Amino acid sequence: MENQPSNKQNFTDTTTSPWKKRLASLSLILLGSGMTLAGGYIGNNHQQMSKKASDFAVSRVNAAPVLPANADPNFITQVVQKVGPAVVRIDSSRTVQSRVPDEFNDPFFRRFFGSEFPVTPRNRVERGTGSGFILDGDGRILTNAHVVDGTNTVKVTLKDGRSFQGKVLGKDELTDVAVIKIEAKNLPKVSIGNSDQLQAGQWAIAIGNPLGLDNTVTTGIISATGRSSNQVGVPDKRVEFIQTDAAINPGNSGGPLLNARGEVIGMNTAIIQRAQGLGFAIPINTAQRISNQLIATGKVQHPYLGIQMVGLTPELKQNINSDPNSGLTVTEDKGVLIVKVMPKSPAAKAGLRAGDIIQGINGSPVTDASSVQKAVENTQVGRNLSLQLRRNGQNIQVSVSPGAFPAQLQ
CATH class of the missing domain: 2.30.42.10 (PDZ domain)
Incomplete structure (x- = not known):
């Protein structure tokens, strides 16, 4: 039975009954994608630098699980030594114009406020820091799209201190994946794992630059897999996230989430404000599928x-x-x-x-x-x-x- 127009309108109205509200949050249409994820891109403009540490909602870190009796107690150190050189810091900046409201151009207001009244738009530069990891020795780097939002070039700093200007090859807002290219050869690179085989309880190791603290390592476990974008609070994304209790904070965005063998299984991307030790990562199989399209064509369908x-x-x-x-x-x-x-x-x-x-x-x-x-x-x-x-x-x-x-x- 095809509904009449009036019935359809009532059916999709989310203001009259609880089940309708539930339907509104489960849309495949994913309207709008300009939202910046809660945990990743730490801006360093004047307002952001004036925030207290508590404003970044640094979550209490859960204790790492106990090692099995036959495990190498230094395996995390070995993973960090292996992968750390391929994790980079990404600094970007963009110019934002502050628009003067139309009311401010009213002669009535200008007569009273005179020279103190703003009459022209003002530009300000917003700066931010994120993380990324090197995919191949020729300088292709994977990171989050929101880390490079609003710019085509970024500064990429390697663990050994070398810095390069990076060009954004492409970005995809729906999955929050971007690829950067730097002109360098014989770079250290990561090994890629298989995120389709993950199970809750496996080890998770995160490396990145949270809160501007370079080369920070945190550990935990895979808490869950297949978390929908609605569950994570970013309904405009098309990702089923990996959930982990490895500490992920602003600045970790774009950095790798690793398994116990040092293989990349995800790209860290989000925290939920006020959550205790819950972070989320884009599965590497998803990120790699998107990055291959970005490298080939600069866009994703x-x-x-x-x-x-x-x-x-x-x-x-x-x-x-x-x-x-x-x-x-x-x-x-x-x-x-x-x-x-x-x-x-x-x-x-x-x-x-x-x-x-x-x-x-x-x-x-x-x-x-x-x-x-x-x-x-x-x-x-x-x-x-x-x-x-x-x-x-x-x-x-x-x-x-x-x-x-x-x-x-x-």
Whole structure:
């Protein structure tokens, strides 16, 4: 059953019932991506330098897990000695113009305030420090997109003290990944691990420049994997994060998260303010996939369907069916409910409707919105996806060809 326009509007209104608020936070549309992640890029402009240390929300560091009896007690030192030379400091700056409000140009105000009244925009320079790590001996460096936001060149400092001017080859705001190139040869480089094989409880070692303190090492464990961007508090990103209790603070952004063998398994990127020992990293498999596209073309194409959705539960089903304004009757307890289809999107062109329940993609069952998003992200623009749906109690199959994520939504 296709909803009437008035019912659709009521269905997506998040101000009238609790389940609607829940739906609003689970959007695949990811509107806007200008948010700077909470933990990484420490600005050194005048206002930021005047902050107290407590403003940076430095979390209490959890104790590292006890080593097993047969482990080398110096293995962390060995990892740091191996990887440390390939971890760099990234200093960037950008000019920000302070706009004078239109009201300040009113002659009435200028007559009273005279020469003390601001009449022209003022420029100020914002400076920041982040981290990065060298991918190859020819000087390609991986870091966070927000570390290089607003600039095309940065200063890169190696552990041995050498400094280079770095050129930003490309950045992707949706995953917060950027690649920098410096002109140098025979550089130390990191070894890449496999983030798809991570399990909670494994060792995690972070190296970076938190709070401007160069070459800082912190340790902990992998607390969890597959944390959605909504759970982490950055719904505009397309990443399933690694969670760790290794201390990650402002300035760590872009630095490597390592396993016990010294392989990079993630790129440190975010902390949650007021959290106790919780940090997050972008899985290296995701970061490497994005960086390969940035190196090859300078940009990234993200597959896009154009739907808002939420995973069904018996409780959500009951809430929807008991809400007279929903315009829907849900008969399924499992699957992913399509809440809204964006006009002129690939989903709309394929005939998807609000109220459809996705139960499988390419023959594999799905039970939550993250599964659908991951399946879409792992395909390619223009490659068809086969969606198994329930619509009005009927099983149907729809083929949809993902488009490129619209630039205006990034």
